[in-house]
Amino acid sequence: MLTHIRVLGYLHILIHSLLIIAGIFLTVTPALLAVPLSMYFHLQSFAWLGFLISAFGILILAISLPGALVGLSLINLKPRARTYGIAISILDIIMLNPASIALGAYGLFVLLNPETERIFQGLA
Numbered sequence: 001m002l003t004h005i006r007v008l009g010y011l012h013i014l015i016h017s018l019l020i021i022a023g024i025f026l027t028v029t030p031a032l033l034a035v036p037l038s039m040y041f042h043l044q045s046f047a048w049l050g051f052l053i054s055a056f057g058i059l060i061l062a063i064s065l066p067g068a069l070v071g072l073s074l075i076n077l078k079p080r081a082r083t084y085g086i087a088i089s090i091l092d093i094i095m096l097n098p099a100s101i102a103l104g105a106y107g108l109f110v111l112l113n114p115e116t117e118r119i120f121q122g123l124a
Contacts, residue, residue, distance in 0.1 A: 001115040005074055008110050009081075012071030012088070015103050019064035026057025063091055082120040085111045 034050020070088045073081035085107055092104030110116060 001110070001113060002119060004110045004113075005077070005116060005119070008085070008107055009071045009074030011103055011106070012067050012074065012085075014071075015099055016064045016067035016071065019060055019097075019100075020068065023057045023060035023064055026060065027054050028057075030054050030057075063095065067092070077119070079120060082111050082116065 030050035030053040034046045034053075038046035038050075066084070067088045070081060070084045074085055089104040089107030089111065092100040092107065095101070095104075
């Protein structure tokens with residue numbers, strides 16, 4: 001089960017770092033495109049659309065940054081990594097991204113296993 005915990009940590013880092021890149025792209029790109037388009041076409045809708053997409057990007061960043069940090073703590077077997085990992089796995093399932101749903105299900109499978117609980121209780 002120790003191998004599963006470390007693999008879960010690496011998967012958290014991989015998937016959440018990709019989501020961090022997507023969140024940065026969604027946060028920055030609309031600001032660069034929506035304002036000039038709204039000025040050129042004299043429409044407010046482009047600015048609002050850019051604001052909504054940027055807000056969505058910030059939401060993705062807010063969920064993904066803790067996920068990457070949980071991955072690091074799972075690899076290093078920090079005592080609180082199991083608790084935070086369960087919470088992040090539930091958030092991954094809620095995100096409705098197929099890769100995140102699979103990661104969340106695998107995370108709950110690994111972290112709710114009684115053997116994993118014994119491993120983390122031995123560390124505390």
